[in-house]
Amino acid sequence: MKNITKMFGDFKANDNINLTVHKGEVHALLGENGAGKTTLMNVLYGLYQPTSGEIYIKGKKVNVENPNVAIENGIGMVHQHFMLVEPFTVAENIILGMETTKGIGVLDRDKAIEDVEKLSEQYGLYVDPNAKIQDITVGMQQRVEILKALYRGADILILDEPTAVLTPQEIEDLIKIIKNLTNEGKTVIIITHKLKEIKQVADYCTIIRRGKYIDTVKVSETTEEELASKMVGREVSFKVDKEERETGDTVLKIDNLVVRDNRNIKAVDGLSLEVKSGEILGIAGVDGNGQSELIEAITGLREVESGKVYFNSKDITNKTPREIIDSGISTIPEDRQKRGLVLEFTIAENTVLENYDREPFSRKGILNENKIKEYAKDLIKKFDVRPNNEKIKAKALSGGNQQKVIIAREVSNDPDLLIAAQPTRGLDVGAIEFVHKSLVEQRDKNKAVLLVSLELDEVLNVSDRIAVIYEGKIVDIIDAEEADEKTLGLLMAGRGGKRNEN
Ligand SMILES: Nc1ncnc2c1ncn2[C@@H]1O[C@H](COP(=O)(O)OP(=O)(O)OP(=O)(O)O)[C@@H](O)[C@H]1O
Ligand SMILES: [Mg+2]
Incomplete structure (x- = not known):
């Protein structure tokens, strides 16, 4: 060429x-x-x-x-x-x-x-x-x-x-x-x-x-x-910088959850887990061990058959997605084109998908276009979305930049719990560095972060604690400091480790 x-x-x-x-x-x-x-x-x-x-x-x-x-x-x-x-x-x-x-x-x-x-x-x-x-x-x-x-x-x-x-x-x-x-x-x-x-x-x-x-x-x-x-065009750090932190109260508590997948098989099968404020809890596992169904269940997109999900001690089991968002949970979804964005909408519209109907973005049912534009411009700058133009439709963005728009929106909602599912899939190393920083920033603001990733490196680098999921259950939880690729690999394959008894 x-x-x-x-x-x-x-x-x-x-x-x-x-x-x-x-x-x-x-x-x-x-x-x-x-x-x-x-x-x-x-x-x-x-x-x-x-x-x-x-x-x-x-x-x-x-x-x-x-x-x-x-x-x-x-x-x-x-x-x-x-x-x-x-x-x-x-x-x-x-x-x-x-x-x-x-x-x-x-x-x-x-x-x-x-x-x-x-x-x-x-x-x-x-x-x-x-x-x-x-x-x-x-x-x-x-x-x-x-x-x-x-x-x-x-x-x-x-x-x-x-x-x-x-x-x-x-x-x-x-x-x-x-x-x-x-x-x-x-x-x-x-x-x-x-x-x-x-x-x-x-x-x-x-x-x-x-x-x-x-x-x-x-x-x-x-x-x-x-x-x-x-x-x-600059040096990139592959290591995630973060300091030790004390964790606070339990923000998300999952108790003996059972969720079925599309084929009606129990994908989440008696899973229990807690995420505290001020920590990033990473879920490691081979794809298809219930990760997607777990997140869909927490966020109201999939029915919980039995068990409970508590958020800030409130029962949110089987609430609607809207109720769950409004209660203070943000999600960076796994499938950005299906769930994360409306491709036919502009970047600006996509940045306010979840709160366009409230102040300051609208008042008495009338959209305040200027406020939305200002907000979008600010996010584009802060999250380095390219090109720098809020009027472009989401479908014209490169894959990585679509992901940046979602992350910008979800992090800026300032949630108590941020769920990040494969947040760096398809991102370049510079952008990955940025996403990891954003997750750590949330944690440092005393928020709870639940990270689900198929990339072991990512789970190891970013998390404070690592929960290993296997066949719909958490088989072990390890401090990230003590975890290594080999131990996690074995646990992910269903070998070694103890059942999580809580
Ligand atoms: N049909 C289009 N109309 C307008 N702009 C476009 C179109 N297709 C791509 N672009 C723009 O051209 C630039 C390059 O996009 P491209 O999809 O080639 O990037 P990429 O290198 O493949 O990125 P990624 O790694 O995120 O997939 C982007 O800024 C994108 O927004
Ligand atoms: Mg591309």
């Missing part, structure tokens, strides 16, 4: 970027949230037309007018947010749009399934071709996306933050798959914020900052620290 510039209105998302990728390599693309990585790849995949610049594929200049041209030229892309048809099966999704027909318009399903199976075998991308998308895990859905691209003949595969939604085990599997792909001569461009992964899997890394090309480095000759500072 040569001198690629992409403007949105008068905003330069890509500013004269060069990117050279060689056959058979894994090339990482690194940059802060909003740096322009997805935009650049959308240009390569023909979803956007560059304002200026040229694309050469296998030495030939190509005008990538649309994704069909990209596909014809062997480019495949797996997006940050998947684009699968949920009620359809794996095989149907893979062959969608390129059905092999038997006679007139009759789909040769057997042949298609056979082809899919051959591909999955070849690259170690195991999936059940007959399963429906809605019934398989996110990790499996991602394999379907990769298979779909391969089925269309891709030999250059773009993966946009493929690991952001995966569990540690799934990440390891994906890394193996990427290695299989390059061993078979495929080329992979991977966008990721995780420096550890870049070190593990990539040969080269190109860094962009605020739309501009910064450097391309050989990964074996660089360090995580160097990558981080190139990307952010």
